[in-house]
Amino acid sequence: xxxxxxxxxxxxxxxxxxxxxxxxxxxxxxxxxxxxxxxxxxxxxxxxxxxxxxxxxxxxxxxxxxxxxxxxxxxxxxxxxxxxxxxxxxxxxxxxxxxxxxxxxxxxxxxxxxxxxxxxxxxxxxxxxxxxxxxxxxxxxxxxxxxxxxxxxxxxxxxxxxxxxxxxxxxxxxxxxxxxxxxxxxxxxxxxxxxxxxxxxxxxxxxxxxxxxxxxxxxxxxxxxxxxxx
Amino acid sequence: xxxxxxxxxxxxxxxxxxxxxxxxxxxxxxxxxxxxxxxxxxxxxxxxxxxxxxxxxxxxxxxxxxxxxxxxxxxxxxxxxxxxxxxxxxxxxxxxxxxxxxxxxxxxxxxxxxxxxxxxxxxxxxxxxxxxxxxxxxxxxxxxxxxxxxxxxxxxxxxxxxxxxxxxxxxxxxxxxxxxxxxxxxxxxxxxxxxxxxxxxxxxxxxxxxxxxxxxxxxxxxxxxxxxxxxxxxxxxxxxxxxxxxxxxxxxxxxxxxxxxxxxxxxxxxxxxxxxxxxxxxxxxxxxxxxxxxxxxxxxxxxxxxxxxxxxxxxxxxxxxxxxxxxxxxxxxxxxxxxxxxxxxxxxxxxxxxxxxxxxxxxxxxxxxxxxxxxxxxxxxxxxxxxxxxxxxxxxxxxxxxxx
Numbered sequence: 001x002x003x004x005x006x007x008x009x010x011x012x013x014x015x016x017x018x019x020x021x022x023x024x025x026x027x028x029x030x031x032x033x034x035x036x037x038x039x040x041x042x043x044x045x046x047x048x049x050x051x052x053x054x055x056x057x058x059x060x061x062x063x064x065x066x067x068x069x070x071x072x073x074x075x076x077x078x079x080x081x082x083x084x085x086x087x088x089x090x091x092x093x094x095x096x097x098x099x100x101x102x103x104x105x106x107x108x109x110x111x112x113x114x115x116x117x118x119x120x121x122x123x124x125x126x127x128x129x130x131x132x133x134x135x136x137x138x139x140x141x142x143x144x145x146x147x148x149x150x151x152x153x154x155x156x157x158x159x160x161x162x163x164x165x166x167x168x169x170x171x172x173x174x175x176x177x178x179x180x181x182x183x184x185x186x187x188x189x190x191x192x193x194x195x196x197x198x199x200x201x202x203x204x205x206x207x208x209x210x211x212x213x214x215x216x217x218x219x220x221x222x223x224x225x226x227x228x229x230x
Numbered sequence: 231x232x233x234x235x236x237x238x239x240x241x242x243x244x245x246x247x248x249x250x251x252x253x254x255x256x257x258x259x260x261x262x263x264x265x266x267x268x269x270x271x272x273x274x275x276x277x278x279x280x281x282x283x284x285x286x287x288x289x290x291x292x293x294x295x296x297x298x299x300x301x302x303x304x305x306x307x308x309x310x311x312x313x314x315x316x317x318x319x320x321x322x323x324x325x326x327x328x329x330x331x332x333x334x335x336x337x338x339x340x341x342x343x344x345x346x347x348x349x350x351x352x353x354x355x356x357x358x359x360x361x362x363x364x365x366x367x368x369x370x371x372x373x374x375x376x377x378x379x380x381x382x383x384x385x386x387x388x389x390x391x392x393x394x395x396x397x398x399x400x401x402x403x404x405x406x407x408x409x410x411x412x413x414x415x416x417x418x419x420x421x422x423x424x425x426x427x428x429x430x431x432x433x434x435x436x437x438x439x440x441x442x443x444x445x446x447x448x449x450x451x452x453x454x455x456x457x458x459x460x461x462x463x464x465x466x467x468x469x470x471x472x473x474x475x476x477x478x479x480x481x482x483x484x485x486x487x488x489x490x491x492x493x494x495x496x497x498x499x500x501x502x503x504x505x506x507x508x509x510x511x512x513x514x515x516x517x518x519x520x521x522x523x524x525x526x527x528x529x530x531x532x533x534x535x536x537x538x539x540x541x542x543x544x545x546x547x548x549x550x551x552x553x554x555x556x557x558x559x560x561x562x563x564x565x566x567x568x569x570x571x572x573x574x575x576x577x578x579x580x581x582x583x584x585x586x587x588x589x590x591x592x593x594x595x596x597x598x599x600x601x602x603x604x605x606x607x608x609x610x611x612x613x614x615x616x617x618x619x620x621x622x623x624x625x626x627x628x629x630x631x632x633x634x
Binding site for chain 1: 231234235238239241242523524527528529530531532533534535537628629632
């Protein structure tokens with residue numbers, strides 16, 4: 001079953017004299033449980049593609065289907081609600097709420113979903129334990145290392161029980177140890193809970209551990225390969 | 231969580247918050263003190279003029295209030311007594327016969343307000359006996375007078391001297407009498423002290439040929455507001471030829487003066503609050519600019535725009551209300567200190583205020599509504615100003631904000 005389907009997806013910036021294709025005719029199918037890396041050089045359209053899939057940006061043409069929902073037909077407010085319930089986001093610079101603790105940051109999404117408190121508490125504890133931060137629950141982002149912050153971001157992304165997680169360069173600001181640690185967690189979640197991950201990266205350490213690698217160049221898919229990872 | 235988040239967000243930039251709070255704090259202190267002192271002056275004016283002399287309510291014969299002549303006198307009948315007696319808010323009813331006369335001593339003459347009073351009832355009601363600063367208080371059958379200290383000074387008379395009162399009595403009869411000054415009285419309102427002469431009611435009735443008649447029945451109640459309520463109620467219960475007035479109807483000049491002064495105060499306060507508004511607005515603009523990226527992320531992860539708007543609205547309201555509360559708390563001790571130790575104005579200012587008929591004392595009012603109103607005004611201001619970010623955030627574009 002496809003979690004994400006894009007058909008002839010394009011994004012054109014035509015403010016200048018020559019139109020620039022950030023994404024150019026991308027057809028893509030991502031199934032449940034995949035661990036996919038979108039790779040390519042800077043400016044190849046990775047982030048734009050992720051933004052369009054995540055409903056953060058509008059495509060100039062073509063369509064995106066999440067499950068059975070064609071997201072281009074949703075209004076702005078419906079799209080926000082759709083993202084809340086279906087898509088988890090992990091950003092390059094973590095983007096945690098600075099005044100909330102790790103626990104509160106993770107809980108925040110569930111609060112927006114009106115999840116009852118007892119359920120929130122239970123899930124937050126289990127998620128933070130899964131990302132290895134059960135002892136840092138009451139620390140604010142400034143009291144956590146970059147790797148720890150990114151793990152909180154993963155827990156937050158998972159909190160809403162999304163259909164998939166979109167991660168834009170999740171390891172770009174991390175050192176080797178934190179990168180390895182984060183990848184271990186993501187792969188474990190992928191293996192054990194069948195969580196679908198789609199991330200953009202140009203980090204070879206990440207590419208080496210991805211099961212599917214989609215390479216973009218000038219907004220076009222130039223290769224789509226599967227690899228076996230231990 | 232939203233409240234918690236809003237509260238913590240306020241303290242993210244402590245210096246900015248402190249500056250905003252400081253501006254609200256000083257403006258609120260200033261406006262609270264100003265309101266408190268102004269209202270205190272009004273309360274004193276009303277008390278000195280209406281409460282201590284004219285009463286907060288009166289019963290008169292129809293027409294007397296417009297044309298103050300003895301021809302509009304009436305008898306204090308049982309019917310009137312019953313109507314007054316049925317009103318529990320009335321602590322005491324004080325019959326008076328008031329008219330004007332020319333008061334003379336040796337070569338000095340001055341127009342005086344002659345008031346025939348029941349000395350015993352005034353003792354219980356207006357506590358006139360406590361206003362005697364020299365000499366003695368009146369008794370029922372005295373053929374002597376009490377004179378205001380301002381009038382005594384003008385006429386250069388003192389206790390034991392004699393004054394002559396000359397005027398027109400009931401239905402045009404000539405009224406003339408010679409009276410020994412038994413005591414000198416002092417009122418908070420210099421205007422009253424400069425013109426008043428008190429006689430026992432019977433003596434006044436004899437002077438004016440108005441046996442058993444009174445011109446007004448002063449109703450002693452415990453506050454200005456009670457006077458308004460009592461007068462309103464009595465209007466429907468009194469015999470047709472009589473009418474009850476509250477202190478506002480009896481002192482339209484005073485009411486007008488207070489209203490005019492209040493309006494001037496509002497202009498000053500408007501300017502103060504305009505300054506606060508710009509302070510709050512500046513904070514909002516800075517905060518919106520600083521947190522663009524964060525707002526974008528929040529919308530991206532699924533926070534509805536209206537929830538974000540409410541969050542920021544709460545932040546603006548919290549900081550403003552906090553500033554107002556701190557300001558009011560700061561103003562409270564000053565107001566209470568001045569309430570218990572009023573400022574007595576120096577000679578020059580004293581002379582100036584007395585020329586306006588005011589007591590030369592600044593005693594602020596500590597009525598709760600003065601302080602509550604400041605909080606309400608700041609809240610309304612903040613709520614209004616916070617509409618700006620509300621509108622901005624309701625149309626926020628996540629991706630644009632995240633790129634900023």
